[in-house]
Amino acid sequence: KNEVEQSPQNLTAQEGEFITINCSYSVGISALHWLQQHPGGGIVSLFMLSSGKKKHGRLIATINIQEKHSSLHITASHPRDSAVYICAGIPSNYKLTFGKGTLLTVNP
Amino acid sequence: NAGVTQTPKFQVLKTGQSMTLQCAQDMNHNSMYWYRQDPGMGLRLIYYSASEGTTDKGEVPNGYNVSRLNKREFSLRLESAAPSQTSVYFCASLPGPNSNQPQHFGDGTRLSIL
Numbered sequence: 001k002n003e004v005e006q007s008p009q010n011l012t013a014q015e016g017e018f019i020t021i022n023c024s025y026s027v028g029i030s031a032l033h034w035l036q037q038h039p040g041g042g043i044v045s046l047f048m049l050s051s052g053k054k055k056h057g058r059l060i061a062t063i064n065i066q067e068k069h070s071s072l073h074i075t076a077s078h079p080r081d082s083a084v085y086i087c088a089g090i091p092s093n094y095k096l097t098f099g100k101g102t103l104l105t106v107n108p
Numbered sequence: 109n110a111g112v113t114q115t116p117k118f119q120v121l122k123t124g125q126s127m128t129l130q131c132a133q134d135m136n137h138n139s140m141y142w143y144r145q146d147p148g149m150g151l152r153l154i155y156y157s158a159s160e161g162t163t164d165k166g167e168v169p170n171g172y173n174v175s176r177l178n179k180r181e182f183s184l185r186l187e188s189a190a191p192s193q194t195s196v197y198f199c200a201s202l203p204g205p206n207s208n209q210p211q212h213f214g215d216g217t218r219l220s221i222l
Contacts, residue, residue, distance in 0.1 A: 033211060043151075043198060045210035086151065088211075094139055094158060094202060095166065096211070100150035 003027045004089050006099035013106050019074040021102045023087035032070050033088040033096070034061050043086070046072070077106045111135070114199050114214035121189045121221050129184040129217050131199030137212070138204030140182035142166075142174060144195040145216075151198065157182055159204065189221045 004025045013019055023032065031050040037043045047054050047061040049070075054061050058077075063070040074081055084101040091097070112133045121127060133140065142154040153166030155174040163174050171193060173185045186193060199214040 035211075035213075042215040043200075043213040045212065048210040088151075094204070095153065095156060095164075096141070098151040100148070 003097045004087060004099040006085075006087055006102050008102060009100070010103045011105070013077050013104070015078060015106055015108050017077050017106075019077050019081070019104065019106075021072045021085050021087075021104070023070045023072070023099055025068050025070075025087075025089045025097070027089050027091060027097055029089040029091050031090040032063055033090060034070075034072050035086040035088065037084045037086065037101070039083070041083075046085075048090070074104075079106045079108050082106050112199055112201055112212050112214040114197075114217050116217060117215065118218045119220070121186075121219070123190060123221060125189050126185070126187050127189065128186075129197055129199075129219075130181070131183065131214060132181045133199075133201040133212065134180065135201060135203075135212065136179070137201035138179070139202040140176065141200040141202075141211075142172075142182070142184045143198045143200065144168065144193075145198060146195050154184065154197075191221045193219065194221045195219060 007022045033048050034046040049063050058075045060073040082105050084103050086101045088096045088098045115130045138159045141156040143151045145151050152168050157163045157176040160179045175183045197217045200211050202211045203209045
């Protein structure tokens with residue numbers, strides 16, 4: 001069993017819908033990372049958070065350290081949001097553990 | 109532009125050949141990482157260097173060696189390439205422990221072993 005689990009693995013939405021991607025982890029971490037990767041593209045950091053909530057534009061990330069759970073929300077989704085979203089747990093030794101990613105497709 | 113630079117971007121090798129993937133960062137980060145990304149497997153850590161002068165094995169180190177040449181540069185070497193090493197390789201850096209800054213990734217190296 002992977003130490004970092006993401007759900008769903010695949011998600012298809014219509015433009016404008018509210019999107020939620022979930023990440024659960026079983027390892028002890030000091031922070032969690034949300035990353036975005038467009039098809040054939042590089043990897044971009046969206047958020048790094050250790051508690052509470054962070055917001056950047058239409059993207060919101062939340063984390064509950066006690067429940068070992070984080071969510072990434074996208075409001076008013078757009079086709080350009082189509083990408084793979086990856087969460088990664090950051091333990092104290094900085095040896096990151098990654099989820100397998102969620103493939104999001106937003107149709108116009 | 110500041111960031112993580114990987115070279116080459118693409119490479120095709122024959123089985124048994126050797127090569128070194130180069131990575132450099134200009135953000136004065138302490139920690140550097142090498143990952144491979146395969147379909148359905150997600151990102152897997154090959155080796156990492158928590159700070160200059162140290163290197164440690166990750167999840168999938170077999171068939172690879174690394175060198176932390178200085179604070180900026182962290183290279184990954186395939187001594188005798190095998191088809192199973194066909195993958196996309198990413199280098200990344202972090203400021204280091206006790207930092208709240210995100211990890212920065214290079215653009216990746218697409219490596220095919222024939």
